[in-house]
Amino acid sequence: MAPLALTPPDLTRRSFLRSAGVTLALPFLEALAPRFARASSPASPPRRMVCIMTNTGLIPDNFFPKATGFEYETTRYLAHLEEHRKNLTVIGGVSHPDNSGGHMVEKSFLTGARFPSSPSFKNSISLDQIAAEHIGHLTRFPFLALGVNEKHDGLLSVTRDGVFIPPEFSPSKLYNRLFTADTEEESESRLREIRNQTSLLDFVNDKAKRLEKLLGQSDRDRLDQYFTSVRELEQRLQHAEKWQRREKPQTSTPAPRDISDITQDKDRAALMYDMARLALESDSTRLITIYLNPLEVTLKLPGVHDRTHSLTHHGNEPEKLEQLAKIEEAGIQNLSSFLSGLSSVKEGDQTLLDQTMVLFGSNMASGNSHSNTNLPILLAGGGFKHGQHLQFDLKQNAPLCNVFVSMLQRMGIETDKFASSTGTLTGLDLL
């Protein structure tokens, strides 16, 4: 990594080729290739955060242990995470205050905004986007919003204006964005596109000023959003331009093929998890959200033959409950593999999992009642003292945002407040 830090930012592969002549042997350039995508190597490995939500709920009895503390007896679902027991905390008795309305609450899972089902709901910034404002500029991708299947009611990553950020659904496209080097022609065309867009934004910005003069104060805030959008987009383009001129990291993992058969939901999610791990490993980003939506799929799993959504409305019919349990179990197995993957990557004397907080949960507890309290939540890795089942008041839940504040602080972001938080999560201590 050291050589790259010495490379001036404008010394791109292309200009290098030009100045050195095209006869320059590639192997020499390989030596220049950064293992990390970031510009310079920090003294210690950076902290990362991955937030995952599945929107089916998790059958509470299959998820939550009966006992609290460190000595809990495992459950049907947690059994699949047994090897990571010391690296994770099961959190019960938390939810977002003033969040009810079944699926609608999906909108605020990572924002904590109140009354997501009210007719005049306005969302607020999500956990990952707050973090991106602080550390996003350090990596090629300030954050990655990923998803498996289109949105049901909401998504995870939300801008400061309360707008959902559409996720990347294709593992192969993501892989290309992460690792596939542009040809010289592609790079030039991309840079030209960035220049064109920048001048377009300059132009429309000036034009909007004409409109602004005609508007009263109350209407200006709508147009202000336009100015803000233009400015933010310009910043994004500058960021993209900077990174367009830098080499992409390399990986030994071959490019994946997207699985288009939606019934293979488990494999589709697993593939997305793999890409998330690669993105973290190459330090292409430090912030990832993964939105899982198996609701409108009939999963190709032994013993499952109904659509997940209708199974969540199981009406306590045992046969449907069993099908749903199999689906939810598959989701937990995927999570377990992801955690294993992260802990197999070494960073100095630590593992990637030690540096990566992984939040996993659902916006509903029981799909049958579509209740939004006592949410099933797991927090793994990232340098906390794990290993226990933390349970808060099951009647008067602790705010889920307290977990978020703990996570932000662990990221090194100085804050003591996020949405409905009342503090950090009691009992969740730093290592």
Add this chain to the structure above:
Amino acid sequence: MSRNVPIAIVGTLFLSFQSPAADIGPFLEEHCVECHDSSTKKGGLNLEALQFDSLDRKQFETWVRIHDRIANGEMPPKKQERPPEADRAKILRVLDEKLHSTDTDVISKLGRARVRRLTAQEIENSLRDLLCLPNLHVKEALPEDERRHGYHKIGEALDLSNVHLAKIIDVVDSALGAAIATRIQPPPVYHKRFYPASGTETWLPIGRADAVLLKDKQFDPLCPLPDPEKRIQDNNAIDFAYQQERMKMVDGLGLRQYEGALGFFSGPVDKDFRRSLQFAPIHGGFYRIKTSAWSFWWDRGEVRNPIRPESFMLSVWLPEPGSRFDHSASRRIGMFDVPSLDSSVHEFTSWLDPDEELLFEIGTPTGYAPKTGRFPSSEPGSATTYSGPGIALDWFEVEGPLFSQWPPASHKALFGELPFKPFDSASGLRPPHRQIVKQIAVNARPRGAEISKEDTSPPLVTVSTEHPLEDASQLLSTFLPKAFRRAVDTNEIAQYVAITKQHLEAKSTFEEAMRETYKAALCSSDFLFVGEPPMSAQVESPNRLSDRALAERLSLWLWNTIPDDELRALASKGVLHETSILRAQVERMLADPRSDRFIQDFLDQWLDLRKLDASSPDRRTYPEYRAPLRESMPAETRAFFRELIDKNLSVTNLVASDFVMVNQGLAELYQIPGVTGSAIRRVGLPPGSPRGGFITQASVLKVTANGTTTSPVTRGVWMNERILGNPIPPPPPGVPAVEPDTRGTSTIREQLDKHRSDSACAACHAKIDPPGFALESFDVIGGFRDRYRSLGKGEANEVVFAAGWKPGYKLAKPVDAAGELPSGEPFKDITEFRDLLVRHPDSLAASFTRHLLMYATGSEPHYSDRREIAQIVERSRNTEYGLRSLIHEIAQSALFKNK
């Protein structure tokens, strides 16, 4: 607060009321303060902390609630002493006066509606119309708009973020790309007849005996029926060897040359039956599609006369590799009837995007195995042992792309009559970007060998001009006024020409330079924002919309797009607002097919039709829910709304009508005899039918259920908000949710009764539940029921579907659809419930007007709207509150004509 509370506190209360307070203070003290003081704060209301002179928004809304609860007789509560009528009338008058004047003060300064950006749907429609691309799809690529009160037209909810702007730039660029012609001649017309068995995609169903070869209207033994003892496909008892053997046999039949018909059965009940016809155009355009098909009754190998008319659908999906059995069609093209053994030939023209693959879908449910829910290939012997309906496809033909002019209208919209010239590679210009034309659908036709080189890589040509800047100026002076809905002066045009110039200097072709210029225009606030005030503020009515803004509002309302030339011409003459002209324009617009966009978009929001696929009914409990029925549901509701407007029928038809707009599938669901064919038409209701009005339509009943169960609360809240005009506040925190139980042991009402026995819940639920109870007679797909369906406990049912088969669900507890309105009037079922509602047509009309105003003006409802709404309603009384009259009255109202 009790009577003996120190007078000082009451004094404080009075002090906070200014002059009108003297009029309301005694009433509040007498009837309200006891429960709503600072210590009791019942329902969270503390009158002592409430201002009355200068109200902030929150306090204003609190007073509105106080007014409404007193007006509705909900407060003081029934068990308390009734206030004298004169006192009640007086406080309502004082409150109303205060609230109305406070609200109109604010509106006179700011206007009622905010300036807002176009919705995603409006952007799509506007681009379609501006660029003459009737089938452009960009809405899905834009972030979904947020909503308020269910509407995404509301300015306050229409945020704009960098995410939006980035996507808008993308979709504008791709729309311009689709509009620009890249060849001198139109692409060659592909014209071919296909036989269904010749496509490899049908070989799997043939092997599984989900489809059979038919020749001369008889079974063709070329592909023998399966062994009656063996199961070809099932999750458990599958006979792999036999399956392999069958597939190998099919491979060897030489079906590529087979010109007989293919008879289809429905496949498993948990999946819709659709098959690719393996045609996907490589060029977008209009295609003439012709099919020859017929229906039959299959009787274990014999073809017999069908017992009822059948229909099928053609649809498309975008190709993706891998198993496609679970993919949904992306778009339905049409439904076609095949009433008998005689082949019916259907010919029609439809737009197809490049790569959209043609699909064949079975139109009616044609089979069901009670135990497994799978049919027929998972049953032993399948087609050998099956008796039931089937649909045979003889052949289909495609011809296209068909262009009525070349270059197409979309190209002319951007480049007028400028000629094409070969691109000169010696010019030093960057060659214009060209999409690669090729077949990307696996196994679809036209195949590589059928596509000429000339077709896939035509000579590189581009629009050419000797006077680029003059031509740019000319083209922009036509385009910009349309896009910006206003006059554009030469100065402004010059600013855009400067963009063209800049790109030309950077070695772009004229085509690319203009594309960048148009892109800037369509990403500018001048295109994206609507609702600006008049350029010169009128002193006497500063909030009156200019004719230009009025044209915009009218067009976005009734066409969901930016104004056309006629509206702009009337606006620039300054006559659009005149009563007779505005009336004539509303008539013209409603008669124009573009008003379908309004009907679809408004119903998607008002009646939540957009949520039709938010849940999928449990297939074993509701096996009759199939793609064609699903397609018919919103079609009914749209046709019904259209009928109400066209015939100016009374608003009472919202809840009760003596007719429905149905096709065969819906009529079967509604148990209305004598309706055959897939076309939606007006049908009079038989006596005693529980149907009529929006509220008993399958679409509405579906969107208010979750796919498996119905909840009187969900439907009740929906009815109150959407139809009756009573917005319901969200449930207080900490109320446990009802845990539905479909094992057949208890009903949702029994579970709810426990929930409602809490007096804290009872007040709201007295309003919420009654409509929901009445609608309990309808299941999650809109079928009438007197007993709940169950897969667990219950009695075997005697039902036989019209297609001749028995469903496998059981009948559980009986439905109780009786209830009592908040007024105390009882009803025993849906019919009596509706009879109570139609007694108050004016309040139905007021509620409907309130909804339509939100959509039409893009403003949240305001308190001060009420008086004007009452006038709108009053003025339409002579037509019994006809829907068309209401639309006219809204268009002429101050609420519509003012900002």
